Amino acid sequence: MSLITIIWSMSASxxxxxxxxxxxxxxxxxxxxxxxLFSLAAIGTAAFAxxxxxxMRAGTPAEFATVLKWGHVAVWLLIVSLVGFxxxxxxxxxxxxxxxxxxxxxxxxVLNFLVGQNLNYLEITRLRHISFLGxxxxxxEGVPNPWMLVGQLSFVSLVIFVADASxxxxxxxxxxxxxxxxxxxxxxxxxxxxxxxxxxxxxVQVPIVASTSFTGLVAVMGYELSGExxxxxELGRKLQESEAGLHExxxxxxxxxxxxxxGIWIRDLTRNGIWATDKWRALFGFPETEQLxxxxxxxxxxxxxxDAFRLVLEKATxxxxxxxxxxxxxLPGGEVRWIGSRGRVEFDGAGKPILARGVSHDITGRKEAExxxxxxxxxxxxxxxxxxxxxxxxxxxxxxNQPLGAILRNAEAAELxxxxxxxxxxxxxxxxxxxxTDDQRAGNVIDRxxxxxxxxxxxxxxxxxxxxxxxxxALVRSDAAARHVRLEWAVADDLPPVLGDPVxxxxxxxxxxxxxxxxxxxxxxADRRVSVTAALDGPKTVEIAVSDSGRGVPADxxxxxxxxxxxxxxxxxxxxxxxSRTIIEAHNGRLWAENRNExxxxxxxxxxxAEEDASK
Amino acid sequence: MxxxxxxxxxxxxxxxxxxxxxxxxRANGFSVKTxxxxxxxxxxxxxxxxxxxxxxxxxxxxxxxxxxxxxxxxPNPLPILFLTGxxxxxxxxxxxxxxxxxxxxxxxxxxxxxxxxxxxxxxDSRERAARDRQRELRAxxxxxxxxELEVLSHVVQGQLNKQIAWDLGIxxxxxxxxxxxITTKLKVxxxxxxxxxxxxxxxxxxxxxxxxxxx
Numbered sequence: 001m002s003l004i005t006i007i008w009s010m011s012a013s014x015x016x017x018x019x020x021x022x023x024x025x026x027x028x029x030x031x032x033x034x035x036x037l038f039s040l041a042a043i044g045t046a047a048f049a050x051x052x053x054x055x056m057r058a059g060t061p062a063e064f065a066t067v068l069k070w071g072h073v074a075v076w077l078l079i080v081s082l083v084g085f086x087x088x089x090x091x092x093x094x095x096x097x098x099x100x101x102x103x104x105x106x107x108x109x110v111l112n113f114l115v116g117q118n119l120n121y122l123e124i125t126r127l128r129h130i131s132f133l134g135x136x137x138x139x140x141e142g143v144p145n146p147w148m149l150v151g152q153l154s155f156v157s158l159v160i161f162v163a164d165a166s167x168x169x170x171x172x173x174x175x176x177x178x179x180x181x182x183x184x185x186x187x188x189x190x191x192x193x194x195x196x197x198x199x200x201x202x203x204v205q206v207p208i209v210a211s212t213s214f215t216g217l218v219a220v221m222g223y224e225l226s227g228e229x230x231x232x233x234e235l236g237r238k239l240q241e242s243e244a245g246l247h248e249x250x251x252x253x254x255x256x257x258x259x260x261x262x263g264i265w266i267r268d269l270t271r272n273g274i275w276a277t278d279k280w281r282a283l284f285g286f287p288e289t290e291q292l293x294x295x296x297x298x299x300x301x302x303x304x305x306x307d308a309f310r311l312v313l314e315k316a317t318x319x320x321x322x323x324x325x326x327x328x329x330x331l332p333g334g335e336v337r338w339i340g341s342r343g344r345v346e347f348d349g350a351g352k353p354i355l356a357r358g359v360s361h362d363i364t365g366r367k368e369a370e371x372x373x374x375x376x377x378x379x380x381x382x383x384x385x386x387x388x389x390x391x392x393x394x395x396x397x398x399x400x401n402q403p404l405g406a407i408l409r410n411a412e413a414a415e416l417x418x419x420x421x422x423x424x425x426x427x428x429x430x431x432x433x434x435x436x437t438d439d440q441r442a443g444n445v446i447d448r449x450x451x452x453x454x455x456x457x458x459x460x461x462x463x464x465x466x467x468x469x470x471x472x473x474a475l476v477r478s479d480a481a482a483r484h485v486r487l488e489w490a491v492a493d494d495l496p497p498v499l500g501d502p503v504x505x506x507x508x509x510x511x512x513x514x515x516x517x518x519x520x521x522x523x524x525x526a527d528r529r530v531s532v533t534a535a536l537d538g539p540k541t542v543e544i545a546v547s548d549s550g551r552g553v554p555a556d557x558x559x560x561x562x563x564x565x566x567x568x569x570x571x572x573x574x575x576x577x578x579x580s581r582t583i584i585e586a587h588n589g590r591l592w593a594e595n596r597n598e599x600x601x602x603x604x605x606x607x608x609x610a611e612e613d614a615s616k
Numbered sequence: 617m618x619x620x621x622x623x624x625x626x627x628x629x630x631x632x633x634x635x636x637x638x639x640x641x642r643a644n645g646f647s648v649k650t651x652x653x654x655x656x657x658x659x660x661x662x663x664x665x666x667x668x669x670x671x672x673x674x675x676x677x678x679x680x681x682x683x684x685x686x687x688x689x690x691p692n693p694l695p696i697l698f699l700t701g702x703x704x705x706x707x708x709x710x711x712x713x714x715x716x717x718x719x720x721x722x723x724x725x726x727x728x729x730x731x732x733x734x735x736x737x738x739x740d741s742r743e744r745a746a747r748d749r750q751r752e753l754r755a756x757x758x759x760x761x762x763x764e765l766e767v768l769s770h771v772v773q774g775q776l777n778k779q780i781a782w783d784l785g786i787x788x789x790x791x792x793x794x795x796x797x798i799t800t801k802l803k804v805x806x807x808x809x810x811x812x813x814x815x816x817x818x819x820x821x822x823x824x825x826x827x828x829x830x831x
Contacts, residue, residue, distance in 0.1 A: 402630045404723055409639065410636040412640050412643075
């Protein structure tokens with residue numbers, strides 16, 4: 001086989017192979033116009049190479065002319081494709097220049113079929129054998145077609161178009177593409193077109209070998225495009241890798257979230273859409289398919305927690321965006337579930353909330369444990385109060401032992417006196433009188449004990465306030481110590497006695513002190529204080545105040561705490577304060593509550609002082 | 617050294633009980649003085665007089681325990697017995713630890729009460745005698761001069777006159793003169809008696825303590 005056949009066939013088939021690959025690329029990705037246009041240019045080059053081969057091997061001038069005529073179709077395809085390729089690949093080039101190149105080339109193609117034997121020759125007169133690459137090949141001799149200028153003009157405008165496009169791309173910063181694609185197109189076009197120009201005008205006597213230049217052009221462009229393809233595939237691989245990484249992260253997060261039993265939700269505040277994980281839906285009892293809306297979610301909240309939750313959301317939007325809250329959810333089955341929720345609102349540049357996201361989890365177990373602790377604490381408090389009642393009983397036992405002891409000793413003494421030979425009967429009589437008095441005293445103590453447990457008519461008499469406070473303080477002292485409460489009392493000196501029933505007043509004071517200690521259950525052990533003060537309030541009134549260092553009474557409840565059955569304690573009867581107020585009012589006094597500026601509550605009551613003539 | 621009758625001081629804010637218990641104690645042959653409060657008792661008390669105190673544990677202002685500590689400050693503390701309507705453990709523990717003679721309920725059996733009072737008076741008399749003896753001894757030792765005390769401290773350690781003279785840098789004859797003065801003033805016959813008396817009066821607490829105690 002001849003060298004020429006080998007070279008031309010090989011370059012043509014190389015072009016076809018590149019064209020095939022790039023058509024394949026384009027068929028996969030229809031947006032890869034550069035690949036398609038490249039393929040067309042390569043096909044055109046291949047076709048022209050075959051034409052060149054045909055011309056070199058032509059038997060007659062007519063055959064030569066016909067092959068050349070059809071070769072112009074290939075050239076047209078090559079040039080139009082090149083223009084398109086440059087536009088797409090360099091993303092540059094003046095459209096009017098592009099249209100001019102295509103127009104001139106098309107005109108040349110039309111002239112190729114209308115004028116003379118082909119665009120180049122009006123008539124090929126004869127073929128001449130010359131030696132080329134060690135072989136004998138045919139070249140034409142004849143009358144050049146002047147319309148050939150149109151075709152050459154199209155080459156000139158192509159060169160201008162490509163040069164202009166390359167400069168634009170270069171200036172834009174696409175230097176590599178401008179140099180490699182633009183530069184090579186310019187170089188090979190000039191070489192290829194220049195060689196044929198010299199041949200056709202009969203200046204040099206060689207065969208047309210433009211296809212070799214164009215093959216070089218195709219090779220460079222093919223190389224460029226394959227580089228693009230390699231980059232694209234690398235990008236694709238990286239994308240795949242990062243996607244795999246993303247999947248991995250997502251999977252890990254899902255695992256963590258599910259492991260921690262967190263439900264995640266995101267709320268788009270601009271469009272009001274809510275997205276939540278399946279876990280979250282399960283927590284709130286929403287099926288996986290149901291469209292989530294804020295109103296539906298709010299409906300699911302326990303009615304007592306709804307307003308508080310709404311307030312938290314509002315505050316978060318006004319503040320730094322983050323919030324943390326706990327609330328109950330009423331599940332469709334009627335079950336109550338405690339939810340702990342933590343989230344954040346995100347704002348746009350203008351400070352407008354756009355997105356809220358957060359996690360929710362089931363804290364029912366913890367809440368139940370807390371409630372159990374709470375009720376246990378209250379039970380302990382109750383036991384404490386019961387034991388205080390026991391203390392009260394023992395205090396009364398002490399009081400009753402006093403007269404009983406006196407009776408016993410008197411009786412024993414009387415027995416001894418009567419053993420005497422001449423007993424002092426006067427003394428014995430006095431003893432018996434004392435025994436009777438002490439018996440009455442003991443009876444009184446018992447009556448008062450009953451009165452303490454059951455309300456009774458008041459037995460008003462002058463009562464020493466210091467003694468009253470001291471006795472009650474002694475009663476609660478051990479209870480206070482057990483509950484780590486410091487009990488202080490300060491009674492003004494020379495305080496006149498007040499008029500009242502000591503047992504009932506004791507009960508009031510006891511109730512207020514125990515209330516004060518109850519209010520300290522949650523206070524820090526370092527600051528648990530209940531103090532009792534008593535001082536003159538005007539000329540005829542004594543005021544006694546019981547203050548605690550607790551949290552105080554909510555302002556809106558200050559008046560209600562005296563209502564019967566109003567209580568803030570789990571086991572409270574709500575009767576202590578109303579009874580206390582009734583007792584104080586029966587003493588012509590007043591009982592009221594206030595919050596101290598330094599924290600805690602203060603209960604104050606007044607009692608009238610015992611007038612001189614009122615005391616017997 | 618007057619031989620006065622010991623007095624049982626009863627302190628209670630309850631007048632009725634005060635009268636009753638004083639009757640019982642008198643009927644049992646005790647001399648009794650009643651006091652309505654601890655302050656009153658402390659104010660009226662004859663510090664030298666023998667006796668004991670029977671006090672209510674719970675009293676307004678100064679209670680039984682306060683009275684006990686006030687009494688302990690005096691040179692002649694009287695034994696104290698507590699009375700209470702009902703026993704409470706912390707108070708009784710403190711009272712007993714601080715040397716209370718006994719802790720009685722107000723309605724305790726008569727015999728127990730009488731026994732306790734008798735025992736308290738006996739203890740007072742015993743402690744009083746020991747205190748009197750000690751005071752008398754100390755009064756004797758008080759007559760010694762500083763130099764004589766110094767010589768005495770060496771004598772009771774069993775040193776010979778020569779050693780004492782050397783230690784104190786004085787003549788042996790001077791030591792002898794001091795020893796004569798000491799035995800005369802303390803009215804003792806022998807070194808053995810001198811040593812015993814010195815111990816009994818606790819004149820030299822430190823060195824004497826190292827010697828075996830003779831009782």
